[in-house]
Amino acid sequence: MMSADEYESIIETIEVMRDFPSLDRTVAKVDKDVKSGAYLRYPTLDDILAKEGYTLNKKLNTKHAISTTHRTRRTKKS
Numbered sequence: 001m002m003s004a005d006e007y008e009s010i011i012e013t014i015e016v017m018r019d020f021p022s023l024d025r026t027v028a029k030v031d032k033d034v035k036s037g038a039y040l041r042y043p044t045l046d047d048i049l050a051k052e053g054y055t056l057n058k059k060l061n062t063k064h065a066i067s068t069t070h071r072t073r074r075t076k077k078s
Contacts, residue, residue, distance in 0.1 A: 002010075016023070033039040046056060 020026070030039070033042075049055075
C-alpha cells in the first residue's frame with residue numbers, strides 16, 4: 001500500500017519522463033557545459049523573449065520588467 005501523495009508523486013514522475021524522455025542526457029550535458037564554461041554561450045532570457053516578440057520595457061526602473069510589442073488601447077471610463 002502507498003499513500004495518495006506517494007501515488008500522485010509517482011504519476012507526476014511518469015508524466016515528466018514521458019514529456020522529457022532524454023532528461024537525464026540533457027542534465028548531464030548542462031552539467032558538463034557548466035564545468036567547461038560552455039553555458040556562457042547559451043541564449044539569455046532576453047534573447048528568448050525577443051525571439052517570441054517581447055521586449056524589455058525601458059521606461060520602468062527595473063531590469064526584470066517586460067512588455068509585449070502588442071499593446072491594447074485603453075478606453076476612457078465615463
